[in-house]
Structure formats: structure tokens, C-alpha cells
Amino acid sequence: MIAIQTPEPFDPIADGPLEPPPGHHSGSRLERVLRRGWFAVTAELNPPDSADPRDVLKAAEPLKDVADAINATDASGANCHMSSMGICSLLSRVGYGVVLQISCRDRNRIAIQGDVLGAAAMGVGSILCLTGDGVGVGDQPGAKPVFDFDSVSLLRTIRTMRDDGTFLSGRRLSSPPRVFLGAAENPCVPPLEWRAQRLAKKVRAGADFIQTNYVFDLARFRAFMARVRDLGLHEKVFILAGVGPLTSARAARWMRTNVPGVHIPDAVIARIEGARDQTEEGKRLAIELIQEMREIEGVAGVHVMAYRREHLVHEIVAESGILDERLNHAAETRVAPENLSS
Amino acid sequence: MYAARRFAVRHARFFERLYNRFEALxxxxxxxxxxxGYDRLERPVAFIERAIKGFLFDCKMCGQCVLSSTGMACPMNCPKNLRNGPCGGVREDxxxxxxxxxxxxxxxxxEGAARMPRGLxxxxxxxxxxxxxLAGSSSxxxxxxxxxxERRRAMAPPEPTAVSPPERARxxxxxxxxxxxxxxxxxAPLAAEPEAALADQAVEETTSVFESPTRQPPHQESGEGRGGENGGGEDRRAKHRGASAP
Incomplete structure (x- = not known):
């Protein structure tokens, strides 16, 4: 059994805000792993439609041993679930590394800046700044779309809070939020030729790490990464490539037409369709993608999104072998004291 | 108008040159x-601006035009009002x-930006x-x-004075x-807003039945912690009264 997270229970009142180690922006585990040069793994949690905290822990259970940080989505696809803030607060108390997701769709600048302080106080070390899907695709299409910020101005705002210690209004913060700032990028949808430039803009606005949307088209992703390297961005930001298991060709077609920002090439769908066990093939595909991505210069980790297939995440990560280096390292360091005594 | 707006993007270079002349003027x-009086000009100029830019760019009168930085495509036409680039949901076509x-x-x-000399x-x-x-006011x-x-400031930097909350925010x-x-x-305007841009808001606020008649005028309250609770409108007007336009 592999395990990369040793949960360190966190009590916000006794422990106070997470202190960043020297040279770090935050006390986030994800930042420590990335700055050490390890290939990082983050995983998306399927948020419960429940008010029971035990449901959150149950959802996190299959991810805890293989993810450096767990992303709690913020009503992704404009569907209502338990809030990212609630989930992150619970998980950080248990000691998991978490990524709070903030979408600009549902809250204005007053609410968001307040949430950033609240999250940091509750032990959230990383925040992912997102634009958010339109309200029309979700379960409440009559909702008012807010979009007061966009993901880029949101990044700059939180960076201003963290580094200058002020709200956007200029009012001083007595204790700024020490957070590791993330943003999303979708390398596989138009405008393909400008996606790297858009990433550059996010880096300029304050992004420390990037989690991409699903990548099923390696050719497009490679072209994107080549542009990223041309701009020198791979040295300024940690890029985690998004992967996930497809469960069947039918599900893949459905995702392609109904989920915004998902691009799946026909060849991929044909491969799944031709397999005897489509779920197994989808898993194999995810593992192969992870292994290929790891070889691409500038890819610092993977972000595994297995919506309602969380039980597969452990197998995918373990079988891809991306944690071997770290597990060997852990084994070596355990051996070290004995060597010293002999 | 959708056709006019796409035409404007195709001729972004021309429209930018035209605008630069106009701006200098x-x-x-x-x-x-x-x-x-800027205040007096606000309504008629905004009316003309709305008509012209509305036809050409489907302008939404956000009051802070950035067309020159967005390839002459008005970002307020994006249903998510994105000002910094596309979202991740753009369809394959x-x-x-x-x-x-x-x-x-x-x-x-x-595409428009790529046609402009400094667009990219x-x-x-x-x-x-x-x-x-600033919505509805003249850009x-x-x-x-x-x-x-800005030009005046470059020639004679102003003496530092006490900074009011809205100024500090800006x-x-x-x-x-x-x-x-x-x-x-x-x-990202620094100067005071024209009275007219706030006129509607002002009327609404003074006639509000929830307005407490005994509330202290803003300049007598302590500076810290204000600005958030009561909204910026009142502060702005107070400041505007104090420092009249040059």
C-alpha cells in the first residue's frame, strides 16, 4: 500500500494560521512538494449533497493516500453541492492538504475577499482561482451570474492581499492570507494559438501553480507545452496536467457535448469503444496519459479528476508509477539512521 | 450590432488610429x-457615446473602455464579462x-489585437x-x-494630502x-467621479425611507473601517464637494 500524506491534524484555534517555511508563500503541503521538485498529485473530490461532515471524510477517503492535495470544487458545472469552504475546513482539520476553489460566477468581490481570509484562518494553504461555468449548464439555470471578477483579476486581488497586506479597497489586513495561488488553463480548446499567452497573463497576475482541464489530446497538449517553454513559463509556474478515467464511449461522447471545456478526440473514443471492458480501457488510457505527461518538460504534476469514480484514483496513481521516486526516497530516509549507527 | 462589431474587429487597426486622433482631441x-463643467457635459456626451459605440461595438457603457487593449472587441459582450481573456469553455468551432x-x-x-501595432x-x-x-458614464x-x-501631475506633482477612503481604494x-x-x-480611474454619474444613486439614497435622519455626515466619522458598511457613494460625493474640479 502506498501513502504519501501523513495527516497532521490541524486545530485552527490552537495552531493559528499556517506559517510558510522560508522561500514559500504558504504552509501548503502542495507547495512544499512542488518546490522540492517532486512530481505532485492533486485529486478532485466529489462534493456531497449533504450536511453531514462524515460524508466529506468518506468522499476524501479514497484520495488521501495518493494526493498531495485534495481539490474541493466550487459548484462545478454550476451544480449546487456542499461548499468548497465547508469541505476544505473539515479536511484541513483532519490534516489533509486542500485546494479551495473559488469561482467568479457566484460571489462578488466583497464575499470573495472575506472568504479568502476565512479560508486561510481555517487552514487552507492553496486557492484555485476560476472563472466558473455559465449558470445555464447547471441545476439552477435561473440563478444570477455574478462574474464581478474574472479569474485573472481575482488572482491579482488575492496576491495583493497576500503580498501587500491590503484589501483591494486599500484597507490594511492585520494578518494577510498566506496562500499558494493557483489558476486553471485549458490547453485543448480554442484559441489554441493564444492559450500559452493567456497562461502568461495568469502568471503575471499572480499564479504560482496551474491545474489544467482534462487533457485527452496529447498532440495539442505537447504543442501547448512547447509554447509554454518558449515563453519560459515552465520556470515560473508549476503546471499540473489534468487527467481522468473515461468510463465508456457513451459517457465520453456525453461529456464532450455537455460539459464545457472538454475536448476528446475521435480516436480516443474509438479506442474505448473497441475495448471489451470499456471502464478498464478508460483507466488504462488515464495511466498511459499520466506516464506520457510526466516525460514532457515543464509538467510538474498531475491533477486527477475522477468524477464519481474516486475509487479508481488510487489504482491509477499507483499503477502509473509516478510516486515510486518518492516512496523510494521515503524508504531510503527510513534506512538512514541505521546506517549512521553502524 | 453583431455585423458592425465583427467589421470593427476586422478593421481594428483603422479604428484604433481613428480613436487615437479622437482621444488626442x-x-x-x-x-x-x-x-x-465635466458634470454638465456628462449626460449629453454619454448619450452620443452610447449611440456611436453601441452601433459599432455593441458597447455596454461600462464606463471604463478598454477597446484598445482588447483588439476592438468589447469584452462586456462576453456573457461572463471577462476582461482578461477567454474562459476554458470555448467550443471546438x-x-x-x-x-x-x-x-x-x-x-x-x-485576432483584432494581432492586427493592431501594439495590440498583442x-x-x-x-x-x-x-x-x-461607473456604469452608464462616459468613458x-x-x-x-x-x-x-496625469499630464498636469507630471509637470507639477501635487503636495501630499490626507487620503480619503475612496481615494485610497482607487x-x-x-x-x-x-x-x-x-x-x-x-x-482604473484615480480622479473623482462626475456628479452626474452618481446622480441616480444620490436620488435613491436621499429618498430612502431607511435613511436615518440623525446619521453623522461622513467626514465626521473616523476614517478606519468606513467605506465598507455604507457603500462608497456618500464618500465620493463628500470628496467631490471638497475638492472641486480644476
Missing amino acids: MVALDPLFARL GSCEVRPEMRCVWLEAW ERIAIVQPPVDRA WLRVAREKAA STLAKAFRRARRLAPSA
């Missing part, structure tokens, strides 16, 4: 505007995630969030006033989005 007219019958505003923007440099600038209090007048004020925003402020001052 507006800035040169600043002394005249100041004498007539380049159409909008929310309104599939429309081409993504930011695909247009990047300007589209890379991080734009601040929109100041919703042209704001540009004239901001650029003229300077923090302008500092956080420094490049946007430098290239398009109207995107």
Missing part, C-alpha cells in the same frame, strides 16, 4: 470641458460556451475588475480628464493593476 479640449450562436468575444479580440502587447496587460459604479470624458490630470487598485492604469487610465 478630447484631451486637448480638457480646459474647455473643465470650464463648461470557436463559439461561446454560454451563447453558442455567437463567436467567442476573446477569439475576436485576439496591450492584450497581455492584466485588467482590473470593472468598477460597477471619453473620463479619458480626457484622467490623461489631462490608488490601491491602480497600484495592483499598474500597467493597465498606465496605458488606459480610464480602466
Whole structure:
């Protein structure tokens, strides 16, 4: 059994805000792993439609041993679930590394800046700044779309809070939020030729790490990464490539037409369709993608999104072998004291 | 108009040149505007601006025009009001995630920017969030006033004075989005807003039945912790009264 997270229970009142180690922006585990040069793994949690905290822990259970940080989505696809803030607060108390997701769709600048302080106080070390899907695709299409910020101005705002210690209004913060700032990028949808430039803009606005949307088209992703390297961005930001298991060709077609920002090439769908066990093939595909991505210069980790297939995440990560280096390292360091005594 | 707006993007270079001439003229007219009173000009100029830019760009009168930094494609036509680039939901054929019958505003923007001499440099600038209090007001007048004020500041830097909360808010925003402020001052305005832009709000506030008649005037309250609770409108008007337009 592999395990990369040793949960360190966190009590916000006794422990106070997470202190960043020297040279770090935050006390986030994800930042420590990335700055050490390890290939990082983050995983998306399927948020419960429940008010029971035990449901959150149950959802996190299959991810805890293989993810450096767990992303709690913020009503992704404009569907209502338990809030990212609630989930992150619970998980950080248990000691998991978490990524709070903030979408600009549902809250204005007053609410968001307040949430950033609240999250940091509750032990959230990383925040992912997102634009958010339109309200029309979700379960409440009559909702008012807010979009007061966009993901880029949101990044700059939180960076201003963290580094200058002020709200956007200029009012001083007595204790700024020490957070590791993330943003999303979708390398596989138009405008393909400008996606790297858009990433550059996010880096300029304050992004420390990037989690991409699903990548099923390696050719497009490679072209994107080549542009990223041309701009020198791979040295300024940690890029985690998004992967996930497809469960069947039918599900893949459905995702392609109904989920915004998902691009799946026909060849991929044909491969799944031709397999005897489509779920197994989808898993194999995810593992192969992870292994290929790891070889691409500038890819610092993977972000595994297995919506309602969380039980597969452990197998995918373990079988891809991306944690071997770290597990060997852990084994070596355990051996070290004995060597010293002999 | 959708067709006119796509035409404008295809001829972004021409429209930018046209606008630059027009802007120089507006800035040169600043002394005249100041004498007539920016406040008095606000309504008629905004009316004309709405008609012209509404036809050409489907302008939404956000009051902080950034067309020169967005390839002459108005970002307020994006259903998510994105000011800094496309979202991740652009469809395979380049159409909008929310309104599939429309081409993504930011695909247009990047194409327009590529046609402009400094377009690609300007589209890379991080734009601040929109100041919703400026909606409906004239961007042209704001540009004239901001650029003229900047020129004056460059010649004779003003003496430091006590900073009021709305001023502090503006300077923090302008500092956080420094490049946007430098290239398009109207995107992050520093100067006081014209009375007319706030007129509707003012009427609403003074006639509100919830207004407490015994409330202290804003300048007598302590500076710290204000600005948030009661909204910026009152502060702005107080400041405007204090420091009249040059």
C-alpha cells in the first residue's frame, strides 16, 4: 500500500494560521512538494449533497493516500453541492492538504475577499482561482451570474492581499492570507494559438501553480507545452496536467457535448469503444496519459479528476508509477539512521 | 450590432488610429470641458457615446473602455464579462460556451489585437475588475480628464494630502493593476467621479425611507473601517464637494 500524506491534524484555534517555511508563500503541503521538485498529485473530490461532515471524510477517503492535495470544487458545472469552504475546513482539520476553489460566477468581490481570509484562518494553504461555468449548464439555470471578477483579476486581488497586506479597497489586513495561488488553463480548446499567452497573463497576475482541464489530446497538449517553454513559463509556474478515467464511449461522447471545456478526440473514443471492458480501457488510457505527461518538460504534476469514480484514483496513481521516486526516497530516509549507527 | 462589431474587429487597426486622433482631441479640449463643467457635459456626451459605440461595438457603457487593449472587441459582450481573456469553455468551432450562436468575444479580440501595432502587447496587460459604479458614464470624458490630470501631475506633482477612503481604494487598485492604469487610465480611474454619474444613486439614497435622519455626515466619522458598511457613494460625493474640479 502506498501513502504519501501523513495527516497532521490541524486545530485552527490552537495552531493559528499556517506559517510558510522560508522561500514559500504558504504552509501548503502542495507547495512544499512542488518546490522540492517532486512530481505532485492533486485529486478532485466529489462534493456531497449533504450536511453531514462524515460524508466529506468518506468522499476524501479514497484520495488521501495518493494526493498531495485534495481539490474541493466550487459548484462545478454550476451544480449546487456542499461548499468548497465547508469541505476544505473539515479536511484541513483532519490534516489533509486542500485546494479551495473559488469561482467568479457566484460571489462578488466583497464575499470573495472575506472568504479568502476565512479560508486561510481555517487552514487552507492553496486557492484555485476560476472563472466558473455559465449558470445555464447547471441545476439552477435561473440563478444570477455574478462574474464581478474574472479569474485573472481575482488572482491579482488575492496576491495583493497576500503580498501587500491590503484589501483591494486599500484597507490594511492585520494578518494577510498566506496562500499558494493557483489558476486553471485549458490547453485543448480554442484559441489554441493564444492559450500559452493567456497562461502568461495568469502568471503575471499572480499564479504560482496551474491545474489544467482534462487533457485527452496529447498532440495539442505537447504543442501547448512547447509554447509554454518558449515563453519560459515552465520556470515560473508549476503546471499540473489534468487527467481522468473515461468510463465508456457513451459517457465520453456525453461529456464532450455537455460539459464545457472538454475536448476528446475521435480516436480516443474509438479506442474505448473497441475495448471489451470499456471502464478498464478508460483507466488504462488515464495511466498511459499520466506516464506520457510526466516525460514532457515543464509538467510538474498531475491533477486527477475522477468524477464519481474516486475509487479508481488510487489504482491509477499507483499503477502509473509516478510516486515510486518518492516512496523510494521515503524508504531510503527510513534506512538512514541505521546506517549512521553502524 | 453583431455585423458592425465583427467589421470593427476586422478593421481594428483603422479604428484604433481613428480613436487615437479622437482621444488626442478630447484631451486637448480638457480646459474647455473643465470650464463648461465635466458634470454638465456628462449626460449629453454619454448619450452620443452610447449611440456611436453601441452601433459599432455593441458597447455596454461600462464606463471604463478598454477597446484598445482588447483588439476592438468589447469584452462586456462576453456573457461572463471577462476582461482578461477567454474562459476554458470555448467550443471546438470557436463559439461561446454560454451563447453558442455567437463567436467567442476573446477569439475576436485576439485576432483584432494581432492586427493592431501594439495590440498583442496591450492584450497581455492584466485588467482590473470593472468598477460597477461607473456604469452608464462616459468613458471619453473620463479619458480626457484622467490623461489631462496625469499630464498636469507630471509637470507639477501635487503636495501630499490626507487620503480619503475612496481615494485610497482607487490608488490601491491602480497600484495592483499598474500597467493597465498606465496605458488606459480610464480602466482604473484615480480622479473623482462626475456628479452626474452618481446622480441616480444620490436620488435613491436621499429618498430612502431607511435613511436615518440623525446619521453623522461622513467626514465626521473616523476614517478606519468606513467605506465598507455604507457603500462608497456618500464618500465620493463628500470628496467631490471638497475638492472641486480644476
